[in-house]
Amino acid sequence: MDSPSFNSSDLQVNSAGLGLAARIAAPAATVRTNEAGTAALEYAEAIEESITPRLVIRGENHSNQPNPYAAFIDWLNFTFRYRIDGESSLIDLDRQLVAAFGFALGSCRNRKHLNYEQSWEIGNGYGIFATGGDSVAGTSLVSLSGEGCSMVRSWIDACEILKRHKAKITRVDLAHDDYDGLISLSSAVEWYLAGDFHSGKGRPPNGELIDDFGSGSGKTLYIGKRVNGKLLRIYEKGKQLGDPLSPWVRWELELHSRDRVIPLDVLLTPGPYLAAAYPCTEWISSTQSRIATSRKTTVIGLDVLLRYCRLSYGKLIWTLQHVCGYTPEQIIEKLSVMGLPKRIDHPVPGEVS
Structure with a gap:
């Protein structure tokens, strides 16, 4: 796929593999990708609080007929008030995890995680449970990776457990796979340069393009900043998996609870939340599997x-x-x-x- 042309005032071309720096408009959030093509989380978001939180979809446009299943959950962090006082509380937590997600606690990691003093694996490397510490306000953290989210037996059961514990979602990633590349990454870049990701309120979102310069390893476009609680990744998933001719593009929205409330409903109907994230993402409608x-x-x-x-x-x-x-x-x-x-x-x- 040919790289799109850019105005030099808008873009400084960059490639992750060739060591050049790329910025669209202004510096974007610093991101280092992992093997799954998602970004690594390196700071404690579990205790984020806002004086005036807003609903995550406030001020964002909705599709006229949004498909609730047009996206899937690809990462989930939530906090809740829970203390580990001994083996009995671990057994109780284990039982609740199985009831909610279909898998249990794994081995103790014997090290801290973020601001938490203790941590355990969840399932077969599906995530991390962390608890304890003076700076976490008596909360515990459950963090599920993309693989862990894919193994959840029932999101309805998971939501019930979160409601029961009055849990707070601190991060959720919503993904849509465009296997046929109906909207190419080059088209997404053109949309950004045309201002189609701007809702018309406030400043336009920051953007960053990681270019492979035709190597076939895949390009990535970032819209927004993680520090602001909203980051969209658009990347050539098939190419990043190793097929240089694959048209497969993934759209992945990362939401954090900074200055916003992420409703539990996002776990049951993720499609409308991804489709409503930006004016130009209304096209996202096909059911995901x-x-x-x-x-x-x-x-x-x-x-x-x-x-x-x-x-x-x-x-x-x-x-x-x-x-x-x-x-x-x-x-x-x-x-x-x-x-x-x-x-x-x-x-x-x-x-x-």
Whole structure:
């Protein structure tokens, strides 16, 4: 995909891989991406309070016919008042996590997390439970990663537990996968330069473009700032997974509870909240499926592994068959190891082993 043209007054071109700095309009929030293409959270948001909080959707436009399932939850942090006083309270928490999400506490991490003194794994690396400390106002934190969110058995049950504990959502990420690239990243950049992400109130949101300069590793456009509680990531997901020809683009909205209230309803009907985030995101309407996303990720991962295997061991396999006289069955017996490669070893969303 060709890079779009930009006005030099609006954009300083940048690439994450080539070490150049890019800014659209003004400096944006500093972000370092992780393997999932999302951003790492490095500060304690669990105790954020606002004197005059506003509803997260206040002042934002709504689609005329929003699809509640046009987005899925890709990250969730929430705090609630809970203290670990001994083994009995851990057992009680374990029971509630299973009832709410379908998975339990894992091993103790034996270290702090953010401002909390103690922390445990949740499930099989699905997230972190943290508690204790003088600066957390008697709260505990549950943080679920994208994989953890994909494994939640029932968001209805999860919401009931959050209501019961009067929990506060401090971060939630809402994602929409555009597998066919109907709205390309280049189009999103053009929308930004045209002011289509600006609601007309206040200053336009900051933007930052991370350009791959045609390498095929994928571009990323950031709209907004995390420090302001609202950050949109638009990135070429398929390319970042290893397919340089993939049209797959992901739109991912990261919301924090800074100066805003994030309602629990966002967990049940995430689509309208993503569609209403900016004037130009009203197009987001197609129903999302975590199973379809997992399948797409696996297919791309398998293609990448086959490509690398051919480059690294193709001649060896040819030699074994045509020079050494091995049959295909003998080659498989000699080279295969039981198990799935980590790149495609994804649990089925909604099921927990």
